[in-house]
Amino acid sequence: xxxxxxxxxxxxxxxxxxxxRVPLGxxxxxxxxxxxxxxxxxxxxxxxxxxxxxxxxxxxxxxxxAFLTTNYTDTLGSWVTWKTYLNTLKFTVIVxxxxxxxxFWVAYFLAFHIRRTSTQMILFLVCTVPFMTSNIxxxxxxxxVLGRNGLVNSTLIELxxxxxxxxxxxxxxxxxxxxxxxxxxxxxxTPIFNTLMRIDRSLFxxxxxxxxxxxxxxxxxxxxxxxxxxxxGSIFVVTLVMADFSxxxxxxxxxxxxxxxxxxxxxxxxQYPAAAANAVVLLVVVLLMVAAIxxxxxxxxxL
Amino acid sequence: xxxxxxSLEFYVLAIFFTIFVLFLYGxxxxxxxxxxxxxxxxxxxxxxxxxLHWFANLFEKQAVGDFGASFQRSLIxxxxxxxxxxxVSLLAGLAFRRRFRGSTxxxxxxVASLVVPxxxxxxxxxxVFQQGGLAPPGILRPSARI
Numbered sequence: 001x002x003x004x005x006x007x008x009x010x011x012x013x014x015x016x017x018x019x020x021r022v023p024l025g026x027x028x029x030x031x032x033x034x035x036x037x038x039x040x041x042x043x044x045x046x047x048x049x050x051x052x053x054x055x056x057x058x059x060x061x062x063x064x065x066a067f068l069t070t071n072y073t074d075t076l077g078s079w080v081t082w083k084t085y086l087n088t089l090k091f092t093v094i095v096x097x098x099x100x101x102x103x104f105w106v107a108y109f110l111a112f113h114i115r116r117t118s119t120q121m122i123l124f125l126v127c128t129v130p131f132m133t134s135n136i137x138x139x140x141x142x143x144x145v146l147g148r149n150g151l152v153n154s155t156l157i158e159l160x161x162x163x164x165x166x167x168x169x170x171x172x173x174x175x176x177x178x179x180x181x182x183x184x185x186x187x188x189x190t191p192i193f194n195t196l197m198r199i200d201r202s203l204f205x206x207x208x209x210x211x212x213x214x215x216x217x218x219x220x221x222x223x224x225x226x227x228x229x230x231x232x233g234s235i236f237v238v239t240l241v242m243a244d245f246s247x248x249x250x251x252x253x254x255x256x257x258x259x260x261x262x263x264x265x266x267x268x269x270x271q272y273p274a275a276a277a278n279a280v281v282l283l284v285v286v287l288l289m290v291a292a293i294x295x296x297x298x299x300x301x302x303l
Numbered sequence: 304x305x306x307x308x309x310s311l312e313f314y315v316l317a318i319f320f321t322i323f324v325l326f327l328y329g330x331x332x333x334x335x336x337x338x339x340x341x342x343x344x345x346x347x348x349x350x351x352x353x354x355l356h357w358f359a360n361l362f363e364k365q366a367v368g369d370f371g372a373s374f375q376r377s378l379i380x381x382x383x384x385x386x387x388x389x390x391v392s393l394l395a396g397l398a399f400r401r402r403f404r405g406s407t408x409x410x411x412x413x414v415a416s417l418v419v420p421x422x423x424x425x426x427x428x429x430x431v432f433q434q435g436g437l438a439p440p441g442i443l444r445p446s447a448r449i
Contacts, residue, residue: 028403039413047419105320113313130327138331272426272429
């Protein structure tokens with residue numbers, strides 16, 4: 001890094017005699033300005049605004065600047081909020097566990113059991129292609145499969161395994177979890193695959209020479225070295241599930257609730273300050289979860 | 304090394320992987336097959352005849368929006384987002400080659416923007432626009448809704 005920087009400086013000084021050049025120090029700032037402006041206006045400012053608005057007063061006609069804590073006491077004081085948080089956490093834990101399990105073994109298979117790099121890449125792309133369609137399409141595609149007269153039910157009846165259609169396949173918590181696993185597993189596969197590919201294969205031989213069994217190699221060599229990938233995948237899955245409203249709405253048929261869905265309903269009722277208070281609480285919870293993951297696993301060398 | 308015998312682990316994981324791929328593609332292929340449903344069929348199996356009826360239907364006048372216009376809007380939006388993202392990311396990538404004051408902050412802000420739920424950001428942007436008087440007609444304006 002240092003050598004690259006210094007050689008660039010040399011070139012710059014060599015050229016400066018011939019033509020006008022922006023000072024090198026300034027170039028970085030100019031190059032970073034667009035990103036800085038976008039993050040400032042569409043990330044930092046909105047979050048700050050939510051923090052401010054969450055203390056405001058409102059009625060059906062508009063928002064009124066004030067300093068009220070009622071938005072927070074209403075949100076945190078109602079048992080509906082707590083129940084919804086519990087429900088969202090339940091989805092998060094189940095989906096996280098399933099995606100971690102599936103993601104790890106899929107990545108493990110791709111990284112260690114496929115010997116040719118080209119086959120590896122093709123199989124990885126096979127996993128990636130469905131993720132290029134929109135979430136909504138992938139969600140809706142479950143309906144003809146899980147529905148009352150859907151593929152699963154009609155097949156099971158045809159085979160004589162069940163007398164009448166199973167009702168809880170669609171529009172239930174089961175459907176929500178299934179769709180979320182379907183939607184988010186790739187976010188777990190990719191980072192774990194990346195870390196697994198970086199593991200030095202000679203470590204396995206060393207472990208085997210030292211007398212380790214297959215499971216011991218897996219548990220004492222592979223898993224510890226894959227932890228950063230698992231952590232990154234977990235952060236993606238946890239934040240996505242915690243903030244999900246469309247999957248919960250579509251797949252539960254309105255029978256289940258999540259925090260983001262509650263916020264969305266408040267927004268459509270134009271109760272922005274209430275939604276903002278909810279958003280602040282959700283943001284704090286999500287950031288605490290991310291911080292907890294980062295405390296357990298150090299991912300800095302992956303960034 | 305490349306010719307050593309496949310272990311049992313390989314076969315178990317290969318089956319697991321195959322099931323995973325079927326799980327990914329199954330519902331999607333169901334939707335693709337159902338799109339060729341006959342004119343009387345719905346979103347259920349078995350197929351009620353095979354036709355291109357529903358594809359033709361897309362290009363006719365519909366009750367819920369106009370396919371051509373929606374498609375055009377999506378395409379324009381996609382191109383705009385692509386151009387802005389490529390330009391901004393390329394410039395930022397060039398900037399990050401050197402350390403500069405605030406580079407760490409900018410980097411962590413970028414990472415954080417991935418983690419913060421999008422519904423929170425969209426609520427925030429909506430409120431900023433509304434308070435800045437930038438709300439387009441019909442959106443975020445109480446009088447238009449009630």
